[in-house]
Amino acid sequence: MTLPLLTTHNLTKTYPGVRALDGVDFDLMAGEVHVLFGENGAGKSTLISMLAGANTPSEGKIYLENREVAFDSVARAKAHGVFTVFQEFSLIPTLTVAENMFLGQEPRTGLLIDHAEMRRRAQEIFDTLGFPISPTAQVSSLSRAQQQMLEISKAFHGEPKVLILDEPTASLTDREVDHLFHFIERQKAKGVGIIYISHRMQEFKRIADRITVLRDGAKIGTVEMAGTDEAALVEMMTGRAIAEIYPTIATEPGEVVLEVQNLATSGVAPSSLTLRRGEVLGVAGLVGCGKSRFFRAMMGLGPRRSGTVALKSQDITGRPTREIIRSGLYYLSPDRKHEGLDLAKTSDENLALNVVTSGAPVKRGWIDWRKVRDTVAGIATRVELPDAYRARRVSQLSGGNQQKVLFGKAFGQEADVYIFDEPTVGVDMGTRAALYLKIKALAEAGKAVVVISSDLPEAINLSHRILVFANGQVSAELPRAEASEDTVLKYFFTESEPVQ
């Protein structure tokens, strides 16, 4: 293993006004798992999109086995043996598994598709990979994990030299992750070079050989996994120590403000919850464990099968979402693009919406726009949104600034309980720290805050109390003092069957 399998030299990608990737030198050895690590927006996806042929570099060169290559399409990259499994699924839900696998390259007899052959070859690939999927199943009937496996399998026509996996475990269970890792080990043994993108340190510790850390489009460094600890990696990734990120939030639990009893929804068994003023509740669990669905059902955003919800001793069970919001329960959606913001409008216009709907600046049916503008200006200052971005359309803002606008919307009206569902998804560390301070301010002003997060350190470090969901049930409720990452992780997995 002297010559690298794949090398990039000064790889750069610029978009108008933005340097998404800035002169990155990267190399990959045969038979190595090389992890790309960094925050959202650090340039990981930009880097692999160019290696995968989905994007062309503005500057710099890519060498495969010491020969310069230029991939102008994913097909071209594949022809060179560079296979990529993208994070976003490219499956067609109405077709079968086999049809999806061979889309565009169906085996034929004459003019007709040879379905039997297609199924046989699909089964063959699943057998080698050890994935339990039926080739005849319709994709829409698969679980997220199975879809992920199918996506991986799709990359496997032929022999890869380089395999790029972008967050492949995002929706897999533990056992499925084990499966995937065995598979990675086998590819490694065959001499395939693997580029693996993930932010789950716990996980990639098990398979990584080397780690390259990116920040703001630039390479910070490459380190050997052996002999590198988590804290060092986080510091490389964020440019600051962990202790600087999470604020200490004073605990002075007041009166009970939210009381949920035996609330059940699809995929979540009856669960109860009491929340006091001044308290921050962290809610942790795997993707799909029901933690988000439970709170969405509370908001009237999902079906309610049983149970009651009382806010400030008032029964709000089964009321329409808008009335629940009005009565003082605010929900911040994890999906700012689809549920949170109007991307074609400016930050100010987005912020103004909740100010107007709260009714505060409306007098005798007329909106007092001057009052709205003043309030919006106040909110922008409060969430530290730079003035330059206020008149810009939200679609043009970075993830971090979009999230600031989304947070700002929460301040357009008064609420007693704030439910933040994945409050820092796709947000850079600087913005995160700023948003955490907003949560601190809310709690210390006597509001109750719920932080639902798939990012375990976030769920733990912000809260006074942790609620863990597993398979649609509350598997643990721990005070902060007892909630170390290892303890909480244990409750992520239960032997029970998933709740339907």
Added chain:
Amino acid sequence: MSDATAPAQVTPRANPIKTLFIRVGVLPFFLGIALVVFSFLSDKFLTGQNLVNVARQSVYLVLVSLGQMLVLVSGGFDLSVGTAIALTSVVSALSMTWAAGVFDSVFLIIAIGIAAGGIVALIVGLINGVGVAYFEVSPFIMTLGVSSVGAGLALFMTGGIPISGLPFAFGDTFGFGKWFGVPVPVFIALICIAVMWLVMARTPLGTRLYAVGGNIKAAHLSAIDTRKTLVLAYVICSLIAALAGVLLTARVESGEANLGGTMALESISACVIAGVSLRGGIGRVQNVVLGAFFIVMVQNGMNLAKISSYMQMVLLGGLLILAVIFDQMRYRMIMQGR
């Protein structure tokens, strides 16, 4: 992956034409081109007399386009505006002829006719709105279906024959009359424009409509009653179309089932050319008025240039498609900030 946050990395300055295009859309360019072309083709086009004429003729389309804009802004569209006009015309005419045999007061007879037309339009709007908002039928199918139902009913009620014998005062006032020296239809349209502008710019309903069309899920999470808002959009659209229907009926002095046949296409064209986005959430009252004016001006110009009415249909359809293509380009520019 453009998480760069430094203000220094903001997009470079765009040129002024692009800025104008992004802000107002394609209308100023179309308007400029049309003025130049038609003044070449006909001497009469650019005379004060002709432009006043265009303004008068455009009243009906302006009204319908105002309603259409509401629905477009809410994220849908209404193909049944023409039907609402025809139904209103037929029903109000039938009611007036009936009432004329019962009551003596001309005022009462006309009031009954207008009220009956309004009620029918209300029903049409409610059916559209409830179908789209509560049963989640796509606006395209819902309003297409309703427009067939309505057109069928209008023809059935009249047997395809115009209903005449309306009170003279009706046509004299609403068709040809003047208030304060302004033709009554123009007067009514001016009031509607002012009211609509106030509603969109100054009331929570306007804000709600923009929000629902911009991102309906986000609107839902902003404590907006999205369904009620949608229903209101279709109802108001239908009611304004009915108003145009009454004015047209007065103008032709009879109830006709074929009034407003081209209104759906023309009103959507007027809105899209005026920069109302087909994706919803974007659109301004003052531009829509200009857009409707533009469509009528083009028709007038084509008439003066002696272009056959069949060729006019071809050109109008092409204009709509062209406007939508520009709308797509504009939307992309808005989202990318270029």
